[in-house]
Amino acid sequence: MISPSFNILRRSVLFRSTEACRTGVLRRSLASSSNPGPGAQIRRGPVTWIGLTLTAVASASAVGYYKIERERKADEKFREVTTSGKPDIGGTWTLVDMNGHLVNEATYAGKYTLLYFGFAHCPDICPSELAKVAQVMDRLQKEHPEVAEKIVPLFVTVDPARDSMTCLKEYGKDFHPKLQFLTGTPEQVKKMTKKYRVYISKADEMDDGDYLVDHSIVLYFNNPDGTFQDFFSQSMRATDIVSKIKAHLLPK
Secondary structure, eight states: OOOHHHHHHHHHOOOSOSHHHHHHHHHHHHHHHHOOOTTOOOOOTHHHHHHHHHHHHHHHHHHHHHHHHHHHHHHHHHTTOOOSSSOOOOOOOEEEOTTSOEEEGGGGTTSEEEEEEEOTTOSSHHHHHHHHHHHHHHHHHHHOHHHHTTEEEEEEESOTTTOOHHHHHHHHTTSOTTOEEEBOOHHHHHHHHHHTTOOEEEOOOOTTSOOOEEEOOEEEEEOTTSOEEEEEETTSOHHHHHHHHHHHHSOO
16 A cells, blocks of 8 residues: 555655746747737737737646646656555665765765755756755754754756766855765666656757756655655745754654
């Protein structure tokens, strides 16, 4: 039987902000309605507002379909897990740190890890989540430095094609000094994300070759032996995460 905590985790899986998609869809729709082309009769007055209203409704419908489709794919991904008790999440993995050294789950033996999957070109969600990680670490350092000392925050890229060591070193300058950034070959990253049931989908490339990556937005909290302990969803505040971590690490 799937555990209640797993069902919560499955429902908590969120993806990159839909604001960019929503804005892009609406912008393109409005552009097509506001630029009828040469020779076309331009409508004015109430008809224009009706057209805009219909365009907005169509855009909202498109975004709604997009969100439903992403959630369906995520649900299918998490249905692969069969477990009784804790979710079957985590396991052995091998990646590369910013010094070019191979690291794996054993590298962090004896430490709790706060693990996040993202990518350096993410425009909004990843920076927001990493800022939250910084708030968690700073708050723990202030209130319980002995707890903060036991935790290593990790960032694992889901976009190894672009997130090289050089790229991640530069990207990491904007975030907490304890945060470690990991990359690897596409095969290494794929193996690890599969073990953590991370949903990943590359969006269509833009004209300039840039692209975004849809991915699960979850912080994983692992035990010193590398096993999965808990998860923290995007909707949780830094104070909520600190409280849950303290509940796990401090004596009752």
